[in-house]
Amino acid sequence: MHPGKQTFENKREKLYAIIFESDTVGGKRFDIALIITIMLSVIVVMVDSVSEINETYGSLLYFVEWFFTILFSIEYILRLISIGKPAHYAKSFFGIIDLLSILPTYVSLFIPGSQNLIAIRILRVLRIFRILKLVQYMYESRVLMRALHASRRKIEVFLFTVLILAIIFGSLMYLIEGEENGFTSIPRGVYWAIVTLTTVGYGDISPKTGPGQALAAVIMIMGYGIIAVPTGIVTVELSHAGKREHNRVCSECSTEIDDPGAKYCKNCGWKL
Amino acid sequence: MHPGKQTFENKREKLYAIIFESDTVGGKRFDIALIITIMLSVIVVMVDSVSEINETYGSLLYFVEWFFTILFSIEYILRLISIGKPAHYAKSFFGIIDLLSILPTYVSLFIPGSQNLIAIRILRVLRIFRILKLVQYMYESRVLMRALHASRRKIEVFLFTVLILAIIFGSLMYLIEGEENGFTSIPRGVYWAIVTLTTVGYGDISPKTGPGQALAAVIMIMGYGIIAVPTGIVTVELSHAGKREHNRVCSECSTEIDDPGAKYCKNCGWKL
């Protein structure tokens, strides 16, 4: 093999370990730097949308915006270079998000009309999900995920029931209250029913007539009882998830692992 | 027996299995098709109630409405034919719902005044409960139902207590705040108390005076503590329901079934 090519291959692999993985020192540092940069860029996009700040610090924010765009562009190119299959990455969920988070700033150079383009830039927020990907290495989030995954179907059944109840109650309220009291259509009534069942209660639409308020009271008390169901589901699953996690066994010597945070087997030193 | 009659009886039974049961391939396909049709027709009724859409697509929606009405009419007739006791079905809960969900469209041909008839058509929504009937075959909903059924009486006692508290606090607020602050009658005060105790909090009625706000604060903190009770009840029951379900035993060879999703006994292959 050509020695120059091998050097390149070596470098590519090292780059890959830094950018895509997080079990090396360099990889961890890159991840932390990336998280901070994403958060700062998200704050800039958020702050930029406040019209008073935009008017005063507009040009500064414009400069900072370009700084982050160029930084993320370099990162995007490095990702394309370092990975074995660039096309596969470019078509993946995070590949598209990464591209969408830098494109709007470039496009705004050619097509004026900044307002709508600011909007698209917000998609950069989705890059935060990368952080969630890192979070999943933590013991705590693993237990939470396991509990939510185990209770997934029960919660689906529950949410489906809530939706049907909302359609029925929303339609009933549309009949009782009518358009003159803000229930202008059935979808609006369903929206109101969800606002009420979930105990959010904006008050933008609220029953005015006696029978409407009586039905609303029934829905609220029902919602009060219903909220207990997902809580019960998740609690029971969390209790199981915790227990299962505690009963880990070393895959090398079968010693039971009592410490949930343990990284090595206390008996044989095997990396867990 | 007359062979023609027997053929008819055979066909009737096959039809019955498809329409009323769901353990044959045909029955399952019919159920899924029915669920989709009901949901589409419900969406049409919902969308039709939005005045902007009604003005633009009114004639299209009118046609789609008739399409669903005729479809459900055929289904209703098939149900009457296939079942052994048509009168018994026609008088049952779902029989009446099925009739009420097609009648309004026919009646609207003879009596004009569409607004009120749209209202009655919404009863079609109740047909969604058929889906709930199917849902009860699922393991997840069975556990939920069992837990809710077991905690039924505790929740009744709890809701009764909440209602009495709402009457007492609603009356007190009517005394303290009076008609000039929106508490125009005791029922309205009780409505407000339920809105507050359930933490919905519309804000359409809210205390204005100092003593009123002080009492409201007490009610809110009380409601905060009270919400814990149904959650506790359901959690404990769910925990029991889950355990009982896990301890299923094969009715053929008495082997314990550990996997809740198991369809066959792992020991003797008996269909559970």
Add this chain to the structure above:
Amino acid sequence: MHPGKQTFENKREKLYAIIFESDTVGGKRFDIALIITIMLSVIVVMVDSVSEINETYGSLLYFVEWFFTILFSIEYILRLISIGKPAHYAKSFFGIIDLLSILPTYVSLFIPGSQNLIAIRILRVLRIFRILKLVQYMYESRVLMRALHASRRKIEVFLFTVLILAIIFGSLMYLIEGEENGFTSIPRGVYWAIVTLTTVGYGDISPKTGPGQALAAVIMIMGYGIIAVPTGIVTVELSHAGKREHNRVCSECSTEIDDPGAKYCKNCGWKL
């Protein structure tokens, strides 16, 4: 002993068993009749406070009101006669409530100005607590009461912490938002903080400035986490209360009672 006096004493005891106790057939019937009468009279007082109904059916409601007042007066006199120590009853909580629930109607004969007197009549609502007294004989409410009683002190500590947090956050919001945004005084700020921490959220007072909304967001997320605490407390205690109740033992033969609804010991037939 004079036989007439003994007959009276016998009658008094029978009357006492009917009015004050509920383990005889007559006692149970009296209790049920009383509950229905109290509820009807409460509904009359509630309905009477609605001005439209009062204008139309005022004279009918006036008659019904007198009917209930005379009925409760007879009941009050019977209670005084049947009990051994009338003065003790008259001074007890329920004795005072019983008197206050009939007095306003009589007083209204001599002093005109019905509006305020209607108000006092509402105290009749408190008689509903008698029903709660009966409720405590039920298995379900006994378990609930036990759980709430066991978690009493933990909930007190929790509510005290919530109150201190509300004072601190309410004061901070008064500083940040100021009088021009509806936070006219610290008590009003504390009221707002309680409305927010308990997730009621009327919206009658809400932060308008940026820093105010940021602090509000922190308080809301905190309240979101805090609501978990009383739920956790009650759930754990309910789980224990249920277990203790299940481990009942027959006081005659010490057999364990598995069925919580059992009225007789399955071993020796002893009435539990």
Add this chain to the structure above:
Amino acid sequence: MHPGKQTFENKREKLYAIIFESDTVGGKRFDIALIITIMLSVIVVMVDSVSEINETYGSLLYFVEWFFTILFSIEYILRLISIGKPAHYAKSFFGIIDLLSILPTYVSLFIPGSQNLIAIRILRVLRIFRILKLVQYMYESRVLMRALHASRRKIEVFLFTVLILAIIFGSLMYLIEGEENGFTSIPRGVYWAIVTLTTVGYGDISPKTGPGQALAAVIMIMGYGIIAVPTGIVTVELSHAGKREHNRVCSECSTEIDDPGAKYCKNCGWKL
């Protein structure tokens, strides 16, 4: 050692035991007196901020204010004297709070402009945290603290996820609803998303368009499911915390302590 100095040293130690500790009779009495005084002074500051009361009882409240300020000043000086390292106390959290709670009243003598200084005086509220310090000696709060501490990291992961969801949904709503419907900037959208996810629901900002209300409904139902997570976490931890606490063992004779409220070992009488 100089006998006078020793007497002083003795007195200093006694003073320290009274002011800083709470296991002597004098220490407990001082603590209770201090709690009552702090609460009264907090009530005075709160009541003083209500403009109607301030106008009528202004001079009385001014006098009471000075009374508390002098009392707390004496306490502050005694604390400085009695403690071994006065500088260490003065720089500690409670040392600064203690100073800040008396300074504003003195400063107001020299610099007029009472409104802002009232504001700073509110910091006295923070002294209530001393009470919380005492509360931690109670069995109930110890169990609660242990449960919250054990679930700390899980709740952090959870709150972080909620924050990211709020940023994403808030940005989406800013795009969908736009400035004309109250979503004037992304931070405001995020504020709205937190108000909705936590089920507070002020209604100061609420979606007006169809797609906005549809997304809001999804967020609400999601928030409904999400609220189950912290509750589940705390419940499971409370259940463990309670068990661990129940399994206390006497440090003298190793007898298990079953009664959580027990102050002495039932076997050997050792003070626990």
